[in-house]
Each structure stands twice: as C-alpha cells, then as structure tokens.
Amino acid sequence: MAAEEDRAMPLFAADPDSGELRLQEATLERVLLSDQLRDSPVIPISITGAFRRGKSFLLNVLLRYLRSQSAGGGGDWLEDAPLTGFPWRGGRQAHTRDLQLWSRPLPVTLADGRTAHVLLVDSQGAFDNVSTPTESVVMRALAGLLSGVQVLNVSRQPQSDDLQQARLCAEYARLLASAAGAPHRTPRLVLLVRDWAFPAEEPYGAEGGRHILGHWLAGGDIEDGGDGTDIDTAADWGLAAEELECFLLPHPGAAAAGGDPEFSGAASQLAPEFAERLREFAEWLLDAARLPVREIDGRPLTGAALAALCRSLSEHAARLPPQLEAAADHLAAAAARRAVQAALRSYTTRLEEATAAESLSETRLQQVHREAESEARQTLVACPGADSHNAALAEASSAAYESAMLAALPADGPSVTDVRLSEAHAAAVRAALQHFDSGRDGAGPAAEQQRSALCGRLEGQLAGHRTRNAALRQQEAAAAAAELTRQAVARAQTQYQQQMVAAGELAEPALRQAHQAAAAAAAATAGAAGQAQLSGWLAAQLEPRLQAARQREKQELERKQAEAQAQLQAAQAICGPRHRGITIRIGKKKFSIR
Incomplete structure (x- = not known):
C-alpha cells in the first residue's frame, strides 16, 4: 500500500439529507479485501463516546505507539511532536463524521505466535447536537459489532445517561447481530474514564480502574439523571461485552482542554501526569497478550470475514432501527x-x-x-x-x-x-x-x-x-479463603503489637527474645495460610524496635557520662590543689584529680 494511502477512510457514511447509512465499498476493497488482509486475522479497535471527548486524539496516540512497535520500538514513542493521523482538532465543535477506518493495517504478534493486524476505527460523537439519536445508536452499535476491542470514552464517572445509551445500543446491536449471524457482544470493552478527580481514593491506571469498576458494577456512585429509569449497571454493561475493564486517566492539562488553537497534541503540551498515564494506557491496551481475535462460527475474524460482516450489517442498519414486531422478518431474511x-x-x-x-x-x-x-x-x-x-x-x-x-x-x-x-x-x-x-x-x-x-x-x-x-x-x-486469611493475619498483627507493648522498653538482647516469643504466638494465630503474609511484616517490625533500643542505650550512656563529669568537677572544686593526683571512684569508673 502506497504511503499516500496511509489515511482515514470512511467505512460507513451517513447521507447528509436522509441520514441513511451507506457502506463504502471502496474502503472494503482497498483495505479489508487487500491481499495483505483478506485471509489474515484482524483486530478492529474502536473508540466511542460523547462528542468532543478526544476520541480521535486517543486513536492517534494508539497509532503512534503501533507505528513505533512496527519500527522496532525503543525510545520515547510518545515524542514531543504534533499528533498526526485521524483528523482532529481542539474546541467545542465536533469534528469526526461517520465511521472511519485507518487505511494501513498495523501488524502485531499475538501471545500464541500468530500475526494479526490491528485496524483502528474512529466514530463520530454520539448523542451530540448534530447527529440524530437513531444515527448515534446505529453508529455505536456498528462499532461494537465490528470491534475486537471497544473503548468507551466517559468523563469523570459514568452517568445514568451513559448506561441508558449503552442499554439502547446493546439491544439494537443484539438485533443486528442476530440478523447477521454474528456474536452481539464485544470481546473486550474498556471504560476509559477521563479527568478522574479522586486519585487519593483510587489511583490512576488499570489497577484503580479495576477497583472502581467493581464498585460501579455493584451500583455505587452512578449519578441518576432523575428520570426514574431503572438502572442495572452490571446487566447494562454485561449486555454489551464479554470482558469489561476500566482505566482511569487524569486531566490532560489546560492547553488540551481549553480549546487552544495552538494545541497540537505534542507531549510537552500535556500535563506531565497525563502524558505518563497516556503512555501506560496505550501499552496496556495494546499488549499482545490482551488483544482478542473475534470469532464468528468458530473461525477467527479475517479481513474478508469482516467485509462480509460489514455488508450484512449495512443491509439492516441502512434505515431506522426496525420495530420489534418486524424483528422476525429481518432475522428470517438474513x-x-x-x-x-x-x-x-x-x-x-x-x-x-x-x-x-x-x-x-x-x-x-x-x-x-x-x-x-x-x-x-x-x-x-x-x-x-x-x-x-x-x-x-x-x-x-x-x-x-x-x-x-x-x-x-x-x-x-x-x-x-x-x-x-x-x-x-x-x-x-x-x-x-x-x-x-x-x-x-x-x-x-x-x-x-x-x-x-x-x-x-x-x-x-x-x-x-x-x-x-x-x-x-x-x-x-x-476469595472467601483469602478473606479468612486476611482476618487471621490482622488478628495476629494486633496480638504481636499488644504483646510487644506489654513487654515494655527492653535492651537489645531481651528485645530479640521478646520479639521471637511474640512472633511465634502471632504465627500460630495466623495459621499456615497466613504465615507467608505475616513473615515479611514481622521482619519489618523488629528493625525499628532495635534501632529504638539502641538509641535508648546510647542516651542512657550519655546521661551517665554527663553525671560522672559533673561529679568529677565537683570533687575537683572541693579538694583543691593539695589533693591533685588523688584517684576517686564514681560508679564503676575511676577518675584522677590532676
């Protein structure tokens, strides 16, 4: 593929007058049905979400990382240079229209040694003031059905609107998938939370995302829109994906968020913490061991299979979502x-x-x-x-x-x-x-x-x-066994602390003996399962106590030396010159008056 063809190409385009979605056959022929991709496993990766949330910006970051890996890696792949690739710009107006596909597939080596090609997919902002609700639902449903990995870009935390939209899109995706004979759930759905404002509670990154996702799935902190809609978080997300993950990103900085016309996406224009976490996100998301190859009828999704799926979905998504009573007819025809x-x-x-x-x-x-x-x-x-x-x-x-x-x-x-x-x-x-x-x-x-x-x-x-x-x-x-072990270890730690407090302030030899006795008792309380966790903690407890004991011994010696010196000076004053050379004993030490 020639260098000049390395660009974003429309896969599905909405007619500006009727709003009807039209599949772009030229893109299928040039990309998916090319000799390079026709029989090769492909992994489409899409980023969806509300408009003006930086989806195209993020895709260009992923594009830069994949290009760096294809070139052999090494160095700072994020670079302090303007981001290029998918069309994007700062500001409040939506830029991306339609569903776009990057024309150059990017090879990756999967965990099993197979070579697959990543296809980056960009979509217009959903539920904005330009596209209709129908267009938004269809676009997001199509992106999910085509993707092996779908990133849903949200701000701060999911709102009730996000869940309602996810439910609507997933239901429509299931209808389209049934008609096309394809799986309706995305293999891997990632909630990317931008502008996460509570890093003290849950840190930025995948680990903090995993914790807060569990909290959200249990129904916590989802802000209700006040319309009385029943919210079942786990069911809503489970309807859309086989595997659900979360990643927390900080605020990108004033230059990125403020619509600065000079903002080009260069690393130096980003807040340092955001740039660091952005690198982490790209490497985590595109880790070859975590990239799923979608399967249809037990076979990996190839370029040709993806083209066929696009054609099948296009037939059903060209107009408004079908009414429920017409679903059987659509299914039968497909x-x-x-x-x-x-x-x-x-x-x-x-x-x-x-x-x-x-x-x-x-x-x-x-x-x-x-x-x-x-x-x-x-x-x-x-x-x-x-x-x-x-x-x-x-x-x-x-x-x-x-x-x-x-x-x-x-x-x-x-x-x-x-x-x-x-x-x-x-x-x-x-x-x-x-x-x-x-x-x-x-x-x-x-x-x-x-x-x-x-x-x-x-x-x-x-x-x-x-x-x-x-x-x-x-x-x-x-999990239950781990919790019992955690509780046993906590009891053992408390027991050790209490026993050492009761022992009082001891010199080093006696302190070691007291520690050994308290550690043995704590190990018995923790049990066999908890001893591995307890041993490191016990080892860390002894050294500060030894340092404190040594400090006390040093301070006591200095106090006694000062006391002896004072007594010597007093004796010199009493004896005067006639008694010089006399030796006196103070405690265990002897002093001569000179």
Whole structure:
C-alpha cells in the first residue's frame, strides 16, 4: 500500500439529507479485501463516546505507539511532536463524521505466535447536537459489532445517561447481530474514564480502574439523571461485552482542554501526569497478550470475514432501527441470505478447484457440476438459515434464553446453587420455546425438527452455564479463603503489637527474645495460610524496635557520662590543689584529680 494511502477512510457514511447509512465499498476493497488482509486475522479497535471527548486524539496516540512497535520500538514513542493521523482538532465543535477506518493495517504478534493486524476505527460523537439519536445508536452499535476491542470514552464517572445509551445500543446491536449471524457482544470493552478527580481514593491506571469498576458494577456512585429509569449497571454493561475493564486517566492539562488553537497534541503540551498515564494506557491496551481475535462460527475474524460482516450489517442498519414486531422478518431474511451465500461459495469453490488443475471435457465438467451442486445443497441444508424463518426464529429464541440465563447467573457472579440454576434453565427454556412456537411457520416435520434442534442447543448452552457457575464457585471459595486469611493475619498483627507493648522498653538482647516469643504466638494465630503474609511484616517490625533500643542505650550512656563529669568537677572544686593526683571512684569508673 502506497504511503499516500496511509489515511482515514470512511467505512460507513451517513447521507447528509436522509441520514441513511451507506457502506463504502471502496474502503472494503482497498483495505479489508487487500491481499495483505483478506485471509489474515484482524483486530478492529474502536473508540466511542460523547462528542468532543478526544476520541480521535486517543486513536492517534494508539497509532503512534503501533507505528513505533512496527519500527522496532525503543525510545520515547510518545515524542514531543504534533499528533498526526485521524483528523482532529481542539474546541467545542465536533469534528469526526461517520465511521472511519485507518487505511494501513498495523501488524502485531499475538501471545500464541500468530500475526494479526490491528485496524483502528474512529466514530463520530454520539448523542451530540448534530447527529440524530437513531444515527448515534446505529453508529455505536456498528462499532461494537465490528470491534475486537471497544473503548468507551466517559468523563469523570459514568452517568445514568451513559448506561441508558449503552442499554439502547446493546439491544439494537443484539438485533443486528442476530440478523447477521454474528456474536452481539464485544470481546473486550474498556471504560476509559477521563479527568478522574479522586486519585487519593483510587489511583490512576488499570489497577484503580479495576477497583472502581467493581464498585460501579455493584451500583455505587452512578449519578441518576432523575428520570426514574431503572438502572442495572452490571446487566447494562454485561449486555454489551464479554470482558469489561476500566482505566482511569487524569486531566490532560489546560492547553488540551481549553480549546487552544495552538494545541497540537505534542507531549510537552500535556500535563506531565497525563502524558505518563497516556503512555501506560496505550501499552496496556495494546499488549499482545490482551488483544482478542473475534470469532464468528468458530473461525477467527479475517479481513474478508469482516467485509462480509460489514455488508450484512449495512443491509439492516441502512434505515431506522426496525420495530420489534418486524424483528422476525429481518432475522428470517438474513438467515436465508446467509444460507444461499454459503451454498454459492461452496459451489464456486468446488468448480474453481476442479478447473484450475486441468482442462476438463464436457462429460467431466458435467460430473464436477453435479458433485459441486450436491455439496452446495448439503451446505444449504446444514446452514442455520436453511429453513429461513424458523431458523431465524430459533436464533432469536436462543438469544432470549441466553439473556434470561445471564440475568439469573451474571457474568461476574455471584454463583447460584445447582437447584437454582436448573430452575432458571427450565424457566428460560419455557420462555424460549414459547417464543418459537408463537411465531413459527407451519407445524410440519421441518418445523418440529427445528424445534427439536433448538431444545438440543439450549441443553448445550446449559452445559456452558454449569461450567461457568462452577468456575464462579471456585473464585468465590478462593476469595472467601483469602478473606479468612486476611482476618487471621490482622488478628495476629494486633496480638504481636499488644504483646510487644506489654513487654515494655527492653535492651537489645531481651528485645530479640521478646520479639521471637511474640512472633511465634502471632504465627500460630495466623495459621499456615497466613504465615507467608505475616513473615515479611514481622521482619519489618523488629528493625525499628532495635534501632529504638539502641538509641535508648546510647542516651542512657550519655546521661551517665554527663553525671560522672559533673561529679568529677565537683570533687575537683572541693579538694583543691593539695589533693591533685588523688584517684576517686564514681560508679564503676575511676577518675584522677590532676
């Protein structure tokens, strides 16, 4: 790819008059279907959020880091130079329009040794004063469905509006994904909290983000908009992502936030703390061990697969989000298209393979045609969209079952009893089958076969939830054991402190003996599990006490020496010159009067 093509290209563009989203085929052909990407695993990374929150700025930081790594790394990759890449500018007016894709894929080596290519995706600001709510929902839903990693850019902390928007976008994304036959949850969703104002409570970075995220998921500190909307934080975020993380960033500084026309994004124009944490964020987010390759139907997402997904999603997102009563029709049509396309691909591939190797006679060509046709029909029958309406309805019923089970057994726990899980499964199966029966087309053998297949599929999904529940139990048991150990160690530390206070101020030999006795008693209280944590703490307790004892001994010696000197001076005054040379004893020391 030529250097002049290294730029942002529109992937989805909204018509300025109708607002209709249009897929840009030129971008698919030039980037996703290029020889470099067609068969290569790709990891789209998008940043979404409200307008004027610095999404394009952040993407250019990621772009600079990836370029540095491609060039071999080393040095300060952030550099004190203007940021270039995606169009951006400071100020209060939104700049990015549409959904844009960086034209040059950036290679990374994954943890398993495979080479994949990162694709950076920029989106227009959501829910601003320019785009319509429909446009905002569709854009964010598309970004989530296409991304392996999605960064949601929020300020200070999530608001109730953020959650309501996430819920709306996730629900619409699930509808589009069902129609396209794709997973509806983003593999990795990162809440990037800008301008975090409470570093004394939770520090900047991923660790502070992990702590505050747990607090938020439990329902803490989410500011309600006052409209009475029910807020279920964990469910709202869990609907959108398989893995949820958080990173806390400080304020970028006056130059970046104040709309300074001279601000270019150079490192020297950023607040030092912000620049440091920005480096940390880019390296943490793009760590190869943490980059997930999205899968569709068990296969890694390649450039060609991503192009096909874009085309499928474009067909459903071109107009306003469909009404719920029209969902089954959209699902059916999409399933039928997928089935036909898969069959055609099978037929075409078989013919191309046969004719590429040799020139065939008409008789042989007819034979290959019949074989390819037979294979295509088998592919069509095996496709989830073979019976288009009922297959699509089964997909929607399966998704309804999965949502019900996630409500009963949230992704982050807590675990439930086996009885409760079985009850939830039975209720979810009844709801899913009722959904299927109420909308299925016909009552013949084909419909019954689809229903039977759905029942088997739901039982298979239950096995996955049982495994997940068992893993949650193990995590909870480990957490409970860790808490008991922490409490035991805390009791042991208190016991040691009390025993040493009772021992009083001792000289060094006696102090060591007292420490050993108190440490042994504390170790018994902490138990075997807590001794590893306690040992380091005990070692740290002895040295300051020894230093204090040595200081006391030094001060006592100095006091006695001063007292002896005073007594000597007094004796000299009493004896006078006649008694010079006489030796006197004061305590254990002898002094001569000269």
